[in-house]
Structures are given as structure tokens and as C-alpha cells.
Amino acid sequence: MANSPQSKKRARQNEARFAINKARRSRIRTFLRKVEEAIASGNQEAAVAALRAAQPEMMRGVTKGVLHKNTVARKMSRLSSRVKAMA
Known part of the structure; x- marks a missing residue:
């Protein structure tokens, strides 16, 4: 458990960042x-x-x-090739 004020603050920041990243992953x-x-x-x-x-949205996940x-890049390449193959 966090004891010092700095480690308590870092724990709070980590929780907030985890929630934001979880929402981003879910959206993607x-x-x-x-x-x-x-x-x-x-x-098609x-x-x-x-x-x-x-x-x-995927590229935003990269920048964040x-x-x-x-x-x-791999996911986009595979998806676009699958969409092209539908023609």
C-alpha cells in the first residue's frame, strides 16, 4: 500500500489513467x-x-x-485486405 504522499498521488493518477485507457480500448x-x-x-x-x-480511432489509440x-498497422492491413477481397 502507498505510504508517502507522492506514492498516494501516483496511485490516484494510475487509477484515473487506467479508467481512461480502458474506455479507449473498449471504444476501439x-x-x-x-x-x-x-x-x-x-x-462491402x-x-x-x-x-x-x-x-x-485506432491511430488515436497509438498517439495516446x-x-x-x-x-x-497490422490490424488495419488485415482488415483492409479482407474488405478488398469482398469485391
Whole structure:
């Protein structure tokens, strides 16, 4: 348990940051799920629209430090290739 005032403050900051990062990850997963559902339904227009909406959200996760840059690049590459294959 935190004893010094500094460690107590850091514990509070960590809790707040954890909640923010958790919300960001959840939001990104929601956007990814919408893309997956559009791909599964076979509707290419909806899949393209969902992918366009998901890309900036994923990159925002990179800039905020929630996800690694290469992880997002890999996910975007695989999703876009799956959407292209629907044509």
C-alpha cells in the first residue's frame, strides 16, 4: 500500500489513467467489431464505411499510448485486405 504522499498521488493518477485507457480500448474494440460484423454480413459498402470510421480511432489509440503502432498497422492491413477481397 502507498505510504508517502507522492506514492498516494501516483496511485490516484494510475487509477484515473487506467479508467481512461480502458474506455479507449473498449471504444476501439467497438469500432473493430462493427467492421467485423459488416464483413460477416457481406455488405462491402458498410464494411468500407466502418473501416474508414475505425482507422482514425485506432491511430488515436497509438498517439495516446494505448496500442502499439505496429499492432494497429497490422490490424488495419488485415482488415483492409479482407474488405478488398469482398469485391
